[in-house]
Every structure is written in C-alpha cells, then in structure tokens.
Amino acid sequence: MSFALSVNGQAHLVEDDGDTPLLWILRDRLSLTGTKYGCGVAQCGACTVHLDGQPKRSCSIPLKAATSAQITTIEGAEGDEVRVVQAAWVAHDVPQCGFCQSGQIMSAIALLRHNRRPTDQDIDLAMSGNLCRCATYNRIRVAIHTAAAQLGQST
Amino acid sequence: MSDLAEKNPRTLLTRRRLILGGSLVGGALVVGYVATNPMQVVGAILQAGGGDPDPSAFGPFIRITADGWVTIVNKQQELGQGIHAGLAAIVAEELDADWDKVRVIDARSNVRAYGVQITAGSNSIASNWDLMRNAGAAARAMFVDAAALRWDVPADKIIVRDGIVSHPISNRSATFVDLLGDASRQTPQQSPVLKQPRDFRLIGTDRVRRKDSLQKSTGAQVYTQDVQRLNMLVAVVAHSPRFGGTLARFDATDALRVKGVVEVFAIETGVAVLAETTFAAIQGRAALRIEWDDSEAEMRSTDELTRYYQDIAAGRTDVEPSEFQATGDGPETPFDGEVAEFAFDFPYLAHAPMETMDCVAEVNGWDVSITSGAHLATIDQVQAALTARTMPGKVNIEVLPAGGSFGRRGIMSSDYLVECVRIAKRMEGRPIKLIWTREDEMASGYYRPMSHHRVWVELGSDGFPTRWRVHTVCQSLLPVGPNLTATEGIANSPYFSTATTVDGKIFTPAFPVIVGFWRSVGHSHTAMVMEHIIDQLARRAGRDPADYRRVFYEKAGDNRRLAVLEELCRRADWDKPLEAGWARGLAIHEAFGTVVGQVAEVRMMEERPVVRRVVSVVDCGIAVAPDQIAAQMEGGIGFGLSAAFYGEVTLQDGLVQEINFRQYPILRMNEMPAVETHIIKSANKPTGMGEPGVAPIAPAVANAVLALTGEATQRLPFLNRDARNSAGFSV
Numbered sequence: 048m049s050f051a052l053s054v055n056g057q058a059h060l061v062e063d064d065g066d067t068p069l070l071w072i073l074r075d076r077l078s079l080t081g082t083k084y085g086c087g088v089a090q091c092g093a094c095t096v097h098l099d100g101q102p103k104r105s106c107s108i109p110l111k112a113a114t115s116a117q118i119t120t121i122e123g124a125e126g127d128e129v130r131v132v133q134a135a136w137v138a139h140d141v142p143q144c145g146f147c148q149s150g151q152i153m154s155a156i157a158l159l160r161h162n163r164r165p166t167d168q169d170i171d172l173a174m175s176g177n178l179c180r181c182a183t184y185n186r187i188r189v190a191i192h193t194a195a196a197q198l199g200q201s202t
Numbered sequence: 203m204s205d206l207a208e209k210n211p212r213t214l215l216t217r218r219r220l221i222l223g224g225s226l227v228g229g230a231l232v233v234g235y236v237a238t239n240p241m242q243v244v245g246a247i248l249q250a251g252g253g254d255p256d257p258s259a260f261g262p263f264i265r266i267t268a269d270g271w272v273t274i275v276n277k278q279q280e281l282g283q284g285i286h287a288g289l290a291a292i293v294a295e296e297l298d299a300d301w302d303k304v305r306v307i308d309a310r311s312n313v314r315a316y317g318v319q320i321t322a323g324s325n326s327i328a329s330n331w332d333l334m335r336n337a338g339a340a341a342r343a344m345f346v347d348a349a350a351l352r353w354d355v356p357a358d359k360i361i362v363r364d365g366i367v368s369h370p371i372s373n374r375s376a377t378f379v380d381l382l383g384d385a386s387r388q389t390p391q392q393s394p395v396l397k398q399p400r401d402f403r404l405i406g407t408d409r410v411r412r413k414d415s416l417q418k419s420t421g422a423q424v425y426t427q428d429v430q431r432l433n434m435l436v437a438v439v440a441h442s443p444r445f446g447g448t449l450a451r452f453d454a455t456d457a458l459r460v461k462g463v464v465e466v467f468a469i470e471t472g473v474a475v476l477a478e479t480t481f482a483a484i485q486g487r488a489a490l491r492i493e494w495d496d497s498e499a500e501m502r503s504t505d506e507l508t509r510y511y512q513d514i515a516a517g518r519t520d521v522e523p524s525e526f527q528a529t530g531d532g533p534e535t536p537f538d539g540e541v542a543e544f545a546f547d548f549p550y551l552a553h554a555p556m557e558t559m560d561c562v563a564e565v566n567g568w569d570v571s572i573t574s575g576a577h578l579a580t581i582d583q584v585q586a587a588l589t590a591r592t593m594p595g596k597v598n599i600e601v602l603p604a605g606g607s608f609g610r611r612g613i614m615s616s617d618y619l620v621e622c623v624r625i626a627k628r629m630e631g632r633p634i635k636l637i638w639t640r641e642d643e644m645a646s647g648y649y650r651p652m653s654h655h656r657v658w659v660e661l662g663s664d665g666f667p668t669r670w671r672v673h674t675v676c677q678s679l680l681p682v683g684p685n686l687t688a689t690e691g692i693a694n695s696p697y698f699s700t701a702t703t704v705d706g707k708i709f710t711p712a713f714p715v716i717v718g719f720w721r722s723v724g725h726s727h728t729a730m731v732m733e734h735i736i737d738q739l740a741r742r743a744g745r746d747p748a749d750y751r752r753v754f755y756e757k758a759g760d761n762r763r764l765a766v767l768e769e770l771c772r773r774a775d776w777d778k779p780l781e782a783g784w785a786r787g788l789a790i791h792e793a794f795g796t797v798v799g800q801v802a803e804v805r806m807m808e809e810r811p812v813v814r815r816v817v818s819v820v821d822c823g824i825a826v827a828p829d830q831i832a833a834q835m836e837g838g839i840g841f842g843l844s845a846a847f848y849g850e851v852t853l854q855d856g857l858v859q860e861i862n863f864r865q866y867p868i869l870r871m872n873e874m875p876a877v878e879t880h881i882i883k884s885a886n887k888p889t890g891m892g893e894p895g896v897a898p899i900a901p902a903v904a905n906a907v908l909a910l911t912g913e914a915t916q917r918l919p920f921l922n923r924d925a926r927n928s929a930g931f932s933v
Contacts, residue, residue, distance in 0.1 A: 063479075064461065071481040075436075080428035081421020083605070084480075085556050086640045090863035093556055121421035136419035140411055140829060143837055144282030145418030146556040146605025152419060171872035178863065180556045180606050181282045182840020184874035186833070 055123025065111030092177030143181035259386030296338030311579035324890025339394035348384035446714030511654035530703030557605025575604025577611035609719035648718030665743025691728030699758035733901030774801035787906025795889035804906035838895020
C-alpha cells in the first residue's frame with residue numbers, strides 16, 4: 048500500500064506494509080539514518096523522533112499511524128533549541144560512542160520547547176526513556192542546563 | 203579485555219598463534235594448515251596488507267595538507283572511549299601541531315602499515331604511546347630540518363609551536379604549510395628526540411577534547427547500521443536458541459512469501475534471511491519454521507549451574523583445579539586459629555551495546571570488502587580471510603566507530619563478522635548488511651562468565667590475615683592455555699601481604715554456554731570478592747576500612763594504592779559522617795595497570811541501595827586527556843552500577859530469559875549518581891582508562907550497604923529477578 052508521510056517538512060509517498068515500524072521507513076526507505084535501531088520495543092529511546100513536536104519511539108509506531116503527523120528526525124530538527132542543545136552537547140563533550148545521542152537530543156529538544164527552565168527532576172522525567180549504555184547521563188544533564196541558560200539569555 | 207597486544211613481539215607472536223589455533227576448530231581445511239604451518243600463518247598475517255594505507259611523507263599516521271589541516275590516522279577502534287583524541291593528542295604534542303587544526307580519521311585494517319590493530323585490555327594509549335610520540339617527533343624533526351636548511355641556521359635553535367616553525371634569533375618563522383614541500387623531502391629520523399613530560403603543552407590539559415562530538419550530536423556520524431550500498435541486501439539470521447544447538451531442518455515457504463524477502467538459506471550458524479529492507483528480513487525470519495537439534499545443546503538452567511559451581515568448589519565433581527597462586531606452607535597444612543569464610547556467586551552478563559552486532563561485507567573473487575566496527579581489526583581480517591578462503595591481504599576492512607562494544611565486538615572468533623562474510627560469499631558480488639536484533643545480541647553469549655568464589659581467611663590475633671585459601675570456579679575465555687582472566691585481581695593481591703600462605707585454585711568447567719571479554723573482564727567479579735571481604739574483615743577487627751587497607755598497602759609496599767587511598771579519603775571527606783540513613787563505602791582496585799579508588803554514598807530504599815554520589819581517584823600514569831579520563835570514570839561507574847543493580851542473564855532449560863532491556867535493565871538517567879574524578883599526578887607512562895573505572899563500584903556500594911545494614915552481599919545483582927522486572931521503564 049502507499050502511505051503519504053510528512054518528514055522534515057517534505058512530503059513522501061511510501062510504498063510498504065502499513066504495519067512496518069516508522070523507524071525502518073525512515074532508515075531504509077528515506078535514508079534518514081540518524082534515527083537508530085536499539086531495541087525495537089520502545090525501551091531504549093535510540094529511535095526517538097518528533098511527531099507533531101512530541102518525542103515518540105519510532106520503532107513502535109506503525110507506518111499507517113504516522114500519516115497524519117508532522118514527523119521530525121534529527122536531520123530535520125531546527126530552531127533555537129536545536130542550536131543551543133547541539134552546542135551544549137559539543138561544549139561538554141557529551142557523546143562517547145554516540146549511538147544513543149540522536150534520541151537523547153530529540154528528547155532534550157522536546158523538553159526545552161515546553162520547559163525553558165527544567166529542574167533536575169524535570170530532566171529525569173523527560174530523559175529516563177533514553178538509555179545510554181556509555182552512561183553519559185551526567186553530561187547530558189549539565190548540557191541541558193547549559194542549553195536552558197543559553198535560551199534564557201537569548202529570549 | 204585481556205592483554206592481547208603485548209609490547210614484546212615474541213609474546214605477541216606466541217599469543218597470536220594460540221588465538222588462531224583455538225579459533226579455527228571446525229574449519230578442517232585451515233586447521234590442518236595451522237597445525238602444520240603455524241609460523242607461516244603468523245607470518246602471513248604480519249605481512250598482510252589490506253586497506254590502502256595512503257602513506258604520506260610523514261609516515262602512516264600523519265598527513266599534512268596545504269589547507270593547513272594535520273590529519274592523524276587512528277589505528278585503534280573508537281568505541282566511545284575517545285581513543286581517537288588521545289592518540290591524536292600524543293602525536294600533536296610531539297609534532298607541536300595546532301590542536302585546533304588537527305583532525306582524525308580511522309585507519310583501515312593493515313598490519314603492514316600500522317602494526318597490529320587490536321583494541322583490547324584498556325591498552326590503546328599504553329601500547330601506542332611510544333609509537334605515536336615517535337611518529338609526531340619524527341615529523342616535527344622534518345619541519346625543523348627543512349627550516350634549518352632554508353634559513354641556513356642550526357636546527358637546535360629552531361622552535362616549533364602550534365604549527366609554526368620559528369628561529370627566534372633571526373626573527374624568522376614559517377607555518378607547516380609554508381615548509382610542507384621541503385619538509386616532506388627530509389629523511390625521517392628513526393629515533394627522534396622526544397619531549398620531557400614536564401614540557402608537555404597539550405597532554406594533560408583540558409584542551410584535549412574529543413573531535414567527534416559534533417557529528418555525534420547531529421546524527422551525522424555513520425555507524426555500520428547506517429551503511430547503504432547500491433544493490434545491497436539486508437540479512438538477519440535465525441540462530442539456535444540454545445547454546446550448542448544446531449540446525450536440523452527448516453521450511454522457508456512462508457518466509458519467502460514475505461514481500462521483500464529475496465533469499466533464505468542455511469549457514470553454519472543457522473538460517474539466513476536476505477531481504478531488500480531490514481524489516482522484511484525480520485518478518486521473513488519470523489515466518490521461518492525451524493527444527494533445532496539440541497542433542498549437544500546446553501539444557502540446564504543457571505540455577506542448576508550455580509549449584510553445579512558450588513559442588514565444583516567443594517570438590518564434589520570431577521572438575522580438577524589448577525593452582526593460580528601457591529605461596530608459603532602449601533594447601534595441606536591445616537588452618538590454625540580463627541577462620542573467616544566467604545562465598546560469592548556472580549551471574550552471566552550481556553554487553554548490550556546500543557548498536558547491536560552488524561557488518562557490511564562484499565565478496566568478489568579473492569577480494570573481500572568489509573565495513574564494520576571491527577574491534578580486533580587484525581584478527582577480524584584473518585578470520586574473514588579464512589572464511590572466504592582468501593589471503594588476509596585481500597581483505598579490506600573499513601573500520602567505523604562502533605556504537606559501543608564493551609568487549610562484545612572484541613572476540614577472537616569474530617562471530618558476527620564471519621557470519622556476514624559467509625553470507626556475502628554465498629551471494630558473491632552483492633553487498634550484504636548483517637543486522638542482529640537486540641534479542642539476537644543478548645541471546646548470543648560471549649557473556650561475562652558466571653563465577654563462584656569460596657574464600658577462607660585465617661586471622662591472626664591482630665585481626666589481619668595470616669593465610670588465604672581461594673577457590674574460584676569460572677569458565678575460561680580462551681580456548682587454550684591457563685584460565686588467567688578468572689583470577690586477575692585476586693592473584694598477587696596486596697591483601698595477601700600479611701599472610702604467610704596463599705593457596706589459590708581455579709576450577710575451569712567447560713560446557714556450551716559461550717563466554718567472552720566484558721568490560722573489565724575478570725576484575726568485574728574479583729574486585730567485589732577482594733574489596734568486600736576486606737571490609738568484612740575490617741569490621742570483624744573493629745577497624746576503619748580505610749585504616750585497615752592502609753596496613754596491607756604499606757606491608758606490600760604498594761605506594762600507588764596508598765596515594766590513591768589518601769587522596770580518596772581527603773576528597774570524599776571519609777572522616778566526616780554523613781547524615782542519618784546514608785553511609786559511604788570504599789573500594790580500591792587495580793586493573794590493566796591503573797589504580798582506581800571509589801567512595802560511594804548510599805542509602806537503602808525498600809531493600810535496594812540508592813547511590814547519590816561517587817568520588818573517584820585514579821592513578822593512570824601520565825594523564826593524556828583528563829576530561830576523557832573523567833568521562834570513562836563516569837561511564838565505568840554507570841556501566842558497573844547497571845551490572846550491580848540489575849545485570850543477570852539467566853537460562854531456563856537452556857533458553858536465555860533476558861533478551862531485551864525489559865528483562866535486562868540498564869541504568870537510567872534518574873539512577874545515575876553524581877561522579878567526581880580526581881587524577882593522581884604521575885610521571886609514569888600512561889595506562890588505560892576504558893575499563894578500570896567499572897570494577898570498584900559494586901564493592902564500594904556493597905561496603906556501604908554493609909555499613910548501613912550490617913549485611914554482607916554474597917551475590918550480584920543486588921536486585922532479584924522480580925525486582926528487576928518491575929524496574930523496567932515504561933513509555
């Protein structure tokens with residue numbers, strides 16, 4: 048079957064089984080490989096993308112359920128929050144292996160979009176669905192605070 | 203990972219022969235060859251070319267281009283540990299390059315060009331320290347010589363700073379780019395003069411930063427999982443659900459009906475399903491009907507294996523021990539006086555790197571082209587050659603950064619890579635991307651082996667050990683040779699220093715569950731054994747755990763541990779009590795030449811320990827990249843806490859029960875303690891940092907729990923299976 052998808056502001060017509068997880072459509076059909084496969088069961092967050100601005104695990108959303116949403120992947124993420132988050136990630140040398148970081152960043156961006164001054168507890172709540180096997184959590188936390196401070200200055 | 207790439211080439215050759223000899227069992231053609239011509243095989247590897255090394259005038263590790271960039275070739279694998287930056291900083295230091303104009307690329311596998319490429323044993327910095335310094339210093343000398351000729355001044359009056367060569371007396375200077383042509387025509391010195399460590403300007407500073415943070419923060423970093431090739435097929439493989447099981451028969455009718463599935467065939471490790479997309483391959487595999495032959499398979503549960511291990515340690519089985527340490531009067535002498543007895547059980551642990559096993563391979567005639575996070579590129583190259591029946595020099599491995607490994611990719615059988623080459627050989631001329639699902643990865647073995655330790659300590663009237671007896675039961679990680687990794691961290695312990703007799707025995711059972719190298723290897727359990735026993739003995743003796751340790755270290759003349767202990771007590775405020783309900787636990791352990799001390803601040807919440815802060819002190823020789831040392835400490839603690847709280851792979855009727863993060867939880871953001879890292883100043887050669895931070899955290903927490911509750915920990919993980927299942931995070 049054909050499905051119309053809106054990804055990173057672009058319209059795509061995708062021919063595939065409607066039960067195919069969005070993750071594999073993004074990766075194998077649209078070559079958007081910044082979104083990673085980590086577990087396939089919404090436990091690790093490596094596949095986090097935005098559906099209408101909300102962080103979602105793309106491994107557990109079937110293609111047929113994604114047709115009405117504006118989908119954003121790490122490749123298409125833009126705006127103030129994206130800029131300051133990525134700069135903070137670099138400033139604190141957050142990544143180690145880096146494989147989970149696309150998902151971490153998509154969760155962090157969504158957090159900062161609706162909460163400009165997240166507390167540690169807010170960060171725990173927003174970020175605990177994203178596993179990092181290298182355990183870069185403390186740097187992620189510091190980087191989110193840094194990014195929040197940057198956003199506070201610019202607005 | 204064990205110490206594979208020793209600096210002594212003779213040892214290296216011997217060990218490599220063992221590796222090859224052991225890993226080839228099953229491939230009759232090559233086994234015969236190895237048996238008759240082992241040195242020829244070794245010779246072939248050492249001569250093996252492979253990926254184009256693209257040599258430059260400044261040697262294999264340095265390229266300098268007219269745009270001003272200094273490109274440093276990283277011969278080790280980047281797994282997250284930041285080795286690309288560490289090695290580049292060593293080169294840049296001796297070269298006196300401008301660090302901001304340094305970038306790093308990953309070497310392809312090529313022993314002839316780069317030397318042995320094995321990333322293991324936390325020794326990438328240690329084993330390449332001299333090589334990288336020499337490479338940088340030799341290139342620097344070429345620029346100095348070129349400037350001396352051009353300006354007609356003595357070379358020893360020329361200085362180099364941040365990529366600028368200058369002769370201060372005549373006030374002349376030139377950039378590397380200005381001198382590039384002349385410098386590249388100079389003859390490199392074999393033994394260039396190296397800097398004194400006190401003259402280091404980059405090494406040891408916070409200017410040494412990762413070079414890959416940006417691409418890893420934008421989704422731009424390419425991992426093997428992301429590789430796409432024209433005409434490529436994705437393969438997934440159905441493996442035997444039991445260790446030692448083999449394929450009896452299969453029916454692919456339904457699998458071939460799945461849209462996108464192209465081929466289904468049996469390979470040595472199971473049934474391969476090839477499809478146009480990953481999901482089609484996964485669905486195709488789900489539609490296979492397979493019958494496995496379990497006649498040789500492991501059918502026991504881990505509960506049964508635990509009891510079996512206890513029987514082995516008690517001498518109730520036919521598994522014969524061998525000695526790993528025997529000093530003093532010998533085991534026959536009976537104990538005299540007070541004896542403390544301890545027993546520990548440790549489970550199997552999976553690596554669970556975020557990127558599952560994957561590999562891209564294409565076979566064309568004699569040529570094999572591989573893209574992979576190849577951890578032991580040199581061994582992987584040889585294994586691929588043997589699989590494709592070609593020469594190692596015909597195997598070209600593009601080494602990509604891996605999305606973690608923690609030892610899973612660093613195995614001598616190169617299992618997943620070999621599997622991919624097998625499929626690619628069958629599909630000659632077509633690129634194949636092998637993808638393992640999370641379930642494949644967790645059920646595939648190469649686990650940190652389960653182990654059982656029984657320890658008897660005879661105590662003198664002063665409360666210090668006079669005699670140790672240690673019985674360890676653990677599978678071996680190597681197919682041949684002594685089972686050394688099971689007792690690393692116990693053998694020659696400084697805590698033996700007050701004893702006159704030490705009787706250490708290792709029992710090595712063999713059965714089909716596959717075990718392997720897991721970040722910190724034997725230390726992942728032996729640190730717990732020794733450090734938790736010491737706290738229990740200190741308690742028994744009525745001594746403070748830090749004071750009690752000091753006596754052993756002084757007696758052993760272990761000045762590095764003493765220095766770490768003193769700094770740790772100072773940084774952690776060891777002498778100041780915490781508020782009610784909280785306690786500190788201390789552990790100090792040496793692994794891979796690095797001494798790490800950690801103090802954990804812990805409280806109990808509904809029977810489980812909660813850790814809020816860990817103070818760490820490390821002696822890793824000269825600290826090349828202090829911020830990455832801190833990063834590895836943070837990561838090691840998080841990794842060690844995952845294992846201590848939750849880590850356990852169990853078998854029921856031989857079937858792995860923990861196959862995804864729901865059953866095998868990993869530490870999450872809300873559970874990560876604050877971590878402080880303090881580095882002991884040292885002028886000694888650097889030692890490794892990838893693994894040593896893992897080992898002390900479990901005993902540090904157990905020692906805090908002991909202080910809080912008076913209860914000793916006899917098994918890990920702290921949380922049992924039921925508690926783990928409720929810990930999974932739902933989204």
